[in-house]
Amino acid sequence: MPESVIDGHASRLNALREQLKKDGFDGFVIPRTDEHQGEYVPPQAQRLAWLSGFTGSAGLAVTLLDRAAIFVDGRYTIQVRQEVVEDLFAYKHLIDEPAHEWLSENVKAGMRIAYDPWLQSENQINILRKGVEKAGGELVAVESNPADAVWRDQPARPCTKSMPYDLKYAGKSSREKREEIGKLLDASDADCAVLSLPDSVAWLLNVRGEDVDHTPLVLSFAVVHADGSVQWFVDGGKVTSETLSALDNQVEVAEPDALESRLIAFAQKGKSVLVDPATCPERITSLLEKNGAKLVRAMDPVMKPKARKNDTELNGIRAAHIRDGAAMVQFLKWVTENAIERAGTDNPVTEMEAADKLRSFREDVPMFKDLSFDTISGAGPNGAMCHYKVSNESSISLNMNEIFLIDSGGQFLDGTTDITRTIIIGSPTEEMKDRFTRVLMGHISLAMAKFPKGTNGMQLDSLARRPLWDAGLDFDHGTGHGVGCFLGVHEGPQRIAKASSPVALEPGMFLSNEPGYYKAGEYGIRIENLIIVRDAGKMIGLDIPLYDFETVTLCPIDLRLVEPSIMSASEIKWLNDYHAWVREELTPLLDAEHQAWLQAATKSI
Amino acid sequence: MPESVIDGHASRLNALREQLKKDGFDGFVIPRTDEHQGEYVPPQAQRLAWLSGFTGSAGLAVTLLDRAAIFVDGRYTIQVRQEVVEDLFAYKHLIDEPAHEWLSENVKAGMRIAYDPWLQSENQINILRKGVEKAGGELVAVESNPADAVWRDQPARPCTKSMPYDLKYAGKSSREKREEIGKLLDASDADCAVLSLPDSVAWLLNVRGEDVDHTPLVLSFAVVHADGSVQWFVDGGKVTSETLSALDNQVEVAEPDALESRLIAFAQKGKSVLVDPATCPERITSLLEKNGAKLVRAMDPVMKPKARKNDTELNGIRAAHIRDGAAMVQFLKWVTENAIERAGTDNPVTEMEAADKLRSFREDVPMFKDLSFDTISGAGPNGAMCHYKVSNESSISLNMNEIFLIDSGGQFLDGTTDITRTIIIGSPTEEMKDRFTRVLMGHISLAMAKFPKGTNGMQLDSLARRPLWDAGLDFDHGTGHGVGCFLGVHEGPQRIAKASSPVALEPGMFLSNEPGYYKAGEYGIRIENLIIVRDAGKMIGLDIPLYDFETVTLCPIDLRLVEPSIMSASEIKWLNDYHAWVREELTPLLDAEHQAWLQAATKSI
Incomplete structure (x- = not known):
């Protein structure tokens, strides 16, 4: 980290502490969130990044007058080390070493710790308050944010046209x-x-x-x-x-x-x-x-009415996914061919180039408005970092016989997309095929699931993990998140995860199905389609509705990574049926060259 | 219901209401539980049965001075109609029409509703209190139970030798x-x-x-x-x-x-x-x-230390299950042969005779102390009632081409057993075979599961239901309950169920694995073995333990009900391996005739 950056954060932290003293406080809580608890916050509200340098999408810093700590989750344990000066902020794990425990250990009796009551919810504050009070301190809401008072060039609040x-x-x-x-x-x-x-x-x-x-x-x-x-x-x-x-x-x-x-x-x-x-x-x-x-x-x-998409929204979502699928096919053909052709030369395909190329294909799609999130374009070991965000600095090349993972999506006027595909540049090892196929089997297992009304995502999560668990493998993220309709690519309340789910799945709910496997330092695998909960009739002999999932994402799954010998007949049938559907829907949108590529990429196995 | 029984309950309810008036109360809550919240309560504490006639293992009555209601769960909706006079107690569903809602609708402002604070927990009382207070009433703890004051021949508290x-x-x-x-x-x-x-x-x-x-x-x-x-x-x-x-x-x-x-x-x-x-x-x-x-x-x-059995307990449990398995084999041979031989005669095998016979086989087993619960012996349609308790009045005969379900267990000095087997008397229909095989596939799926440390029973429950869900079928009870060691056949805190689990599964925890299927009016199917959570090494590449289950129940599964064509190769292998193990372990405990029967019952498919 350049000296100037270190000095900048040191002087900001110092200025904040002076302000706290002036206001009569002994500490301050700086969350990453703004008033709206969203995943994306405008520049004016990026107080955590301004103060500490940390740019992850979740986290929290707490500063006292003589010490400070930053709390980030498992996704960001590497990134925090790259972005934040440890001398200024001790690194802590958001879940295992939470801020309220740090407060209860570091606050002294009588201390007054400030927080901005606009930036955190009652539930969040109640937890912090317990930690402070355990130490004999007091957690006090401020009327105006002391960080804003010392942030000299704080941007203005966004004001775009609705x-x-x-x-x-x-x-x-x-x-x-x-x-x-x-x-x-x-x-x-x-x-x-x-x-x-x-x-x-x-x-x-x-x-x-x-x-x-x-x-x-x-x-x-x-x-x-x-x-x-x-x-x-x-x-x-x-x-x-x-x-x-x-x-x-x-x-x-x-x-x-x-x-x-x-x-x-x-x-x-x-x-x-x-x-x-x-x-x-x-x-x-x-x-x-x-x-x-x-x-x-x-x-x-x-939240719940928004989560249950109506028929118009569902039709828009389906239409957006067909168009998005055609862009993905263009990209997959381009990346496969170019990565191999240019591998080993002085002009290899890089992660950044791949992400930019995919963006350019998407930009040509009718009704495209924006990407739905920053593309995760991870070659080889970078793919093993589930939430890797490619930048010009981090971008590496796509090498022969390595796995490349790309997770991306678009905001279209009629729907939001989110898709991950994992491909091999060249030839995979047996281990890569085994791991990819287990991830695929988990994906298919969830895609084919039928379940009674009342079932939630925690109950279904194990279906997607089982083929991995059978081999002693697992992945450290949720299996599915809710998705909006031309809205947030992550929305609640439904989810499919190990953690408990606040609601049962209901028809019209729109989610991702994205099991994965990550081998640190080598490769990452994830297969993500979006799915809609739908009615599938009644339970036999009971007046209870039966539900299942409709897959809406259309894009080939790399067959060179599939090992059919460990799959069941019904799993192979699902894959062949899926590919036949993808071919049928996307062929009309493609030119002859891409049609031929798609034909080969979706052949029956 | 005989007039005398109706009059008896009417006069008891009347006496209780007079007592309440005398004590200055407008109502009273009568739970089924005693001070110890157990499943079995001594006669002296069976106040709900004394007052209402209801003998189920869970429930609650609430009486005001002019009306009363009894709240029972889905297991007891039929039984409550047979045992309780509707004119005295309105029938309500314990979960869907809970007592606190009835209280909020029926209590009038200013009413004082009494409860016995020994018989319910703080959590239970808090819920009731909200209902009473919503109506403007007051929930008041009594110093002595008014039902006891008017229960003339109330038995003494039990006082057995420890x-x-x-x-x-x-x-x-x-x-x-x-x-x-x-x-x-x-x-x-x-x-x-x-x-x-x-x-x-x-x-x-x-x-x-x-x-x-x-x-x-x-x-x-x-x-x-x-x-x-x-x-x-x-x-x-x-x-x-x-x-x-x-x-x-x-x-x-x-x-x-x-x-x-x-x-x-x-x-x-x-x-x-x-x-x-x-x-x-x-x-x-x-x-x-x-x-x-x-x-x-x-x-x-x-609770948790008790749930994690130590090695001595586990060895005792394994030994008890071998002896219990030999008794079950004697019984299964007897019931299969006798039911067929005597079907259609004027002396058919009855549910009651079967239960008694099984008891007599168990009584001969070394270290037998008691049954671990009242045997569920259900022929044909009676088997479809999951918690059917056979009595001399209800007992029907085992008929040809009908399914017979028997759920039973023993308290042995070295361990508690709980096993369910479902057999066909004669020949099954294709539907019976399909349903039985799906239940078996669910049972096997759970028995073979591997899972990381931190997994709970809600996450695993769907593995046992999936083969049923795939066909639009399900069962309306948990998949697994904790079991004690020469203690309660039902114990917490772990469980495998649709409902949330308070704890993760840990090595040494002892549970049942009992998926089922019930076709109302026709038959019930359940296959129950007990299983122990055990260490199965580490997750690959991670420092996280991997767990799996050891099955400890030894008893043949009726092959005449198995349809191998819908099973996977690994499921068939599990069944054959299981049967080979059962044969190997039980043969030394049996005479030649039973050895031959066991040999045929456990043949490879």
Whole structure:
């Protein structure tokens, strides 16, 4: 790390500590999140990166006046060492050595530790508070963020133009959605709910924006009432006349700084307000409570209805995946041919070039708006880092007889895509084939699963892991995450993972199916398609619905890495049927040369 | 139902209501449980059966002065109709129409609803309290149970002789166990823990008794301290000189009526006391809290150490299963031959005769002490009721071409057994074979599973259901429950089920593996073996242990019900290997005639 960078972070930390002293505090908590708890935060809110240098998508720093620590999860244990000066911040594991334990060990009795109540939820703060109080200290909310006070060139908050999301893509009018949520509030004995997640706001109002990278969000808050009316607290500069005219008269637009006074007014009327203690800023929860509101603590009421895509959304998603699949075929043909041809020369294909090339294919696809996340383009050992983000500095070349993993996706107006393919450049070893085939068997097992209503993703997760477990192998990430429709590539509440799932799977829910295997220092394997939960009739002899998954991602799976001898007949049949479908759907979108390539790539085994 | 029975319950309910009025109450909660939350309760504590007539193993009644309801789960919806007068108690579903909702709908503002704080835990009471308070009523603990006041011929509390559980079976001295628990208390910042579960007391003190049916318990309480010392609150009549001399001087024996004053004394000293809010009587929790104790709410600290059987226990369990298996072979030969021979005659084999016959074979087994539960002996449609308990009144005959299911077990000094076998009398239909084979495939899938440390039973449950789910079938009970060692045939905390599991599986944990399928009105299928979690090396490339299961139950699986064409090669291999092992282990214990039968029953397919 250059001296200038080290000095920069040292002087920022120093300035922050001076500010804390001035404000009468002995410490401060700096989370990576902003008010909206999103995965992508705008530059103005990247306080953790500004202070520490850490650019990962999750984490937390805590500083006292004489010491500080940074807490990151297993994905970032290497990255934190590259980005953060250990002399300034001790490295800690977010889960195994959590911040509240560090606080309970390092805080001294009587210390006042500050936090910004806009940046963390009640649940998060309650945990930190216990740690501080165990040590005899006090956790205190600040009125204004001390880091902002000393951040000299802090960027402005984003203020991009919003646009209405047309009914032909959304499938349901905002009024209909608001009535649906209103009924849910009634059933929860709540007069209204505060929405702090911008994808909840986007879905409810059928609006989209460009406030952050890769997710078409309008950063804003909303309050939705049991009668279906909404106050939308949003910077006026974001609200175009087009957006405004698409909203009906039940939606009132107000500036964000009106939010607090309006919440106080609701509270003082004794209203019953639903807040999600896991995602709503603690500032809002405590403000409501202090002013007499009756709090209904429950999951954001928009999350589940948003997760169950309607038929229009599903058709858009299917259409976007066909177009995206054609771009993927163009890319796979290009990368396979070029990587081999140029391997060993002084101009090999690099990870960065591959990612850029794939982006250029996607940019030509109709209705493309953005990538849905930063492409993970991992050759050989880089593929073994599950969340590797390629950069010009890290980019290595694709070598012969090495595995190349590429995880990417697009934001199309009619749907969001997310796909991982793993290919061999040249010839695989027997071990590579065995591992790839086990990952594939897990993927197929989940893709073919049938299950009764009421089943959740924790119950199904083991189906995808079993072929790996059988050989003493596993992978250290979830099997499936929820995906939005022209919204976040990661959304809740459903998931397929070892960790417990807050909800059962329901028809229309849209998820990834992405088992993997990672051999540190050698290669990474992941096969990811997106899947939709659908009705599959009734259980035999019972009045209980049976569900299964529809796979929507269309793209060949590298047959050179498949070892059919360890697969069952039904698994081989699934693969052949899948490839026949991919061929049938994509052929019309391709020229003769790519049709021939696809034909070979999808042959029956 | 005879008039006299109806009148009896009406007059009991009436007497209880008069008592409630006299005591100034408007209602009362009558759970099925006693102070120890066990599955088997002594006659004196069967208040729910006395009042309502309901004899199921779980349930709850609530009476107001003018109305009452009984709450039972899905297992007992038929039985409750046969045993309880609907005019007296409205039938409600324990889960879907829970008591707290009924209370919130039926209680009027100002009503005082009584409960016996010895019979329910803090968690249970908290839920009921919310329901009563929602209606503006008050839930009030009684000092003495009003049902006992009007129960004229209430039996005495059981007082059977206890006996020490020899180290050669227990494998670990009480002192060693108490030191282990003491360390756990230290780590939880608790000075002591109240043990209210009698199997926790039995394990910790290495004592056994006969206070209830089928589980060798001494009903009693204990307080265990961080220094390993124990106060055992037990009726002096139960403590034999043999038991006393096996206890060391760190165990103080006191009468049960000393418990409260001792708890108050601990509390007043400001001691930190661990209580399990899910199982400890609310009386104890509230008494401690009121008197100034610092409560540590956590799982009974004995549960997990008790669940992880030591090597001596595991060897005892294996030995008991070999002997039990020989008894099962004698029974299966007898029932198959006799049922066919006598089918259609005026002296067919009946469910009751089969259960009695199996009991008689088990009684001849060395170290047999008791059945581990009431045998479920279900012919044809009776087998479709998962928890059918055969009686002289219900017993039907075993008919040709019908399925017979028998679920039974023994309490042996060296281990507890629990086994279910399903056989065909005559010839099965294709459907029967398909369903049986899918249940078997699920059983085998779980038996063969390997999984990393940290995996719990909710994650594994779907492996056992998948072959059924694939055909749109399922079963409405858990896949596996914990089993004690010469203790409860059902014990926690581990389980394999759709519902969430409180703990991960660990080596030495002992469970059942019992998927099933039930076709209402026709037949029931269940295949149950007991399994032990064991170490299976390390995950490849990781420092994480890999676990698998050792099957310990030895008994043929009816091959006439197996359809090999839908099984995989590895499933068929498991079945053949299992049968070869059963044959090898049991042959030495059988006479020539039974050896020949076993040989045929375990042939390779």
